[in-house]
Amino acid sequence: MFPDFASAPACVSCHNQHIQSQKKDWELNDVMGATTWTYPKDSLTTDEVIEIVKVFRESAEKTYEDYLKEVQNFKRTEIPLIGEKWPEDGYFLPTKEIWSQQMNQLTAPYFVQSLMAYNEK
Ligand code: HEC
Structure with a gap:
């Protein structure tokens, strides 16, 4: 806990x-x-760790994809432009592909750090 x-x-x-x-x-x-x-086990194999990271990435990407759909129904504010213009200043969002790429790049060091810390136990 x-x-x-x-x-x-x-x-x-x-x-x-x-x-x-x-x-x-x-x-x-x-x-x-x-x-x-x-989690039903006290340790994970490398394949299981990779699978968990893969599932995390897919679920995060799916969440962003759903968000982009939700954005299309904005009524009280303008619908932001998705794609080319991001990350310029303004009301823009990245495409799903760019968002995933950025998310993977930003989270990768944490996964590696956690794995190294776990390995040192
Ligand atoms: C956008 C609003 C919102 C944000 C942001 C938010 N929460 Fe909550 N949180 C809620 C609501 C609403 C509930 C009650 C949900 C329910 O009981 O179904 C809740 C429930 C909880 C509970 C359970 C409380 C209980 O008595 O069972 C905890 C603990 C909690 N939040 C912690 C956090 C933490 C930590 C963060 C930030 C990392 C956070 N919340 C961010 C709205 C929010």
Whole structure:
């Protein structure tokens, strides 16, 4: 079981503003709850680790794909332009392909770091 910290300003602001929230004085780094994570084995093979990273990447990409669909239904604001212009300043979003590439590049060091730390145990 792990403590679930208010690690980002968004945790605090949403929880303090949400109508269903029973506590409105959360601060950054407060323990907001507890998280449990279970996996049926105490260690993983290299193939299993690769499979987990692959599933993570696919699910993150699917989430962004769904977001791009949702953006097409924006009513209160203009629909952002998807593609060519990103990452220029302005109301632009990257394509799914570019987004995935960026996400993979940004998350790769963390996967490697975690694997190395695990290996040193
Ligand atoms: C956009 C709003 C929003 C953001 C951002 C958000 N939460 Fe929440 N959170 C909620 C709502 C709404 C619930 C209640 C959901 C439910 O019970 O079905 C909830 C539930 C929780 C719970 C479970 C509380 C309980 O009593 O069961 C914890 C713990 C929690 N959030 C922690 C966090 C943390 C940590 C972050 C940031 C990393 C975060 N939340 C970001 C809206 C948000």
